[in-house]
Amino acid sequence: MTAAPQLERRRAGSARRRVLDTATRLFYAEGIRAVGIDRIIAEAGVAKATFYHHFPAKDDLVRTYVEEQSRLQRDHFARMPRAEPREALLTVFARIGEAGGDPHFRGCVFLNAAAEYPDAGHPVRRAVDDHRRWFHGLLAGLLEAGGDPDAARTADILVALRDGLVVGAHLDDPHRVRALIGDAVTRVLDGPRPTGRPGGAIP
Amino acid sequence: MTAAPQLERRRAGSARRRVLDTATRLFYAEGIRAVGIDRIIAEAGVAKATFYHHFPAKDDLVRTYVEEQSRLQRDHFARMPRAEPREALLTVFARIGEAGGDPHFRGCVFLNAAAEYPDAGHPVRRAVDDHRRWFHGLLAGLLEAGGDPDAARTADILVALRDGLVVGAHLDDPHRVRALIGDAVTRVLDGPRPTGRPGGAIP
DNA sequence: ACTTTACTGGACAGACCTGTCTGGCCCCGG
DNA sequence: CCGGGGCCAGACAGGTCTGTCCAGTAAAGT
DSSP, X not given: OOSHHHHSXXXXXXXXXXXXXXXXXXXXXXXXXXXXXXXXXXXXTOOHHHHHHHOSSHHHHHHHHHHHHHHHHHHHHHTSOOOOHHHHHHHHHHXXXXXXXXXXXXXXXXHHHHHTOOOTTSHHXXXXXXXXXXXXXXXXXXXXXXXXXXXXXXXXXXXXXXXXXHHHHXXXXXXXXXXXXXXXXXXXXXXOOGGGSTTOSOO | OOSXXXXXXXXXXXXXXXXXXXXXHHHHHHOSTTSOHHHHHHHHTOOHHHHHHHOSSHHHHHXXXXXXXXXXXXXXXXXXXXXXXXXHHHHXXXXXXXXXXXXXXXXXXXXXXXXXXXOTTSHHHHHHHHHHHHHHHHHHHHHHHTTOTTHHHHHHHHHHHHHHHHHHHHHSOHHHHHHHHHHHHHHHHHSOOGGGSTTOSOO
């Protein structure tokens, strides 16, 4: 009980919290490379030494930012009310349309971050990969529970669809995307399966 | 006959050509902000003054890069052999799978560029928009020719699918994406339509 | 032979970047 | 009361960025 207060002090992490919040806002709105440390610490009202005390380098801040966004999304879906698999799937996709309506919407945190880190082995890219694997697993689980005969494949397609919808809501028209989400998901879920073709998977 | 040689000199545009080629390679491989002018002119073997003679600012080079890539893709599809609309559609999507197999593949030129330019009104973003409108029109035209009852809607979905597939081929597994393209497109094309529901569009 | 034009090589300015360091304040636990 | 750690303020170093400028070369057209 003597070590805990050190980690849980009243103001402990307050500066760190402000840095991370500011970085999250600026990184998402303007891009990661486009936002410098000086700008972050100025808007967060934090000394430079304090920043480098909490984050050894800028990339550590970026990685933390991406990881936290992933955690927030996972928490959000974990707190989603229980529903039938298919309904849950539609809810997941409906959220894309809602997010696109936000005036601050600027696409997917993870896709945007990945676009700025060409090196696939970079910690930031790994964090993105982790998030994508989680999301694929979430969809595959719902599909399996819903009795989809090839949940992994359908999940692959739905992940692609989700990425494309988010991109479209950002670069094209959010309202049009919102209007077509249900149609698109239904086509993927209920569209014809290749296994139905005679002479299919098994030779 | 007197003005033409000035524009078509033997070496005229040679330096410009080298700059644009080098920039194309580096921008795509490493990102736009990540590549500086000094690096481009060094690898292109061009003097700095020459660079700024052809491109008033870096953003002009970037815009030219994006526009040229758009033109190249349009030319490619224009030279595509005539085929039935549906077959042509499948060919368009099959190319995504092929591109993903290239070891230098690093996603979509236009999505990557857009991710680095948050301002939607920026000339680079406009060039990206132009390209996306063209691509949507290409798909919509093929769908209409193929007798799709709601070509614009289906084109919207296919554009989203295309974006997601390209993203997946870059961030996830190119081989898996390649294997599911046909399935995905078929589901979207032949999946159930909302208009088929009783009490549909017309109240 | 003269002019025009693209091009070279490199110095230079001014801004911005990340990251380090010093010095001191303030609050909380012991 | 006092020690330590979180925090602040800002100078500083070393590098990179974009963009300007100058002086000179080489080749094309007239």
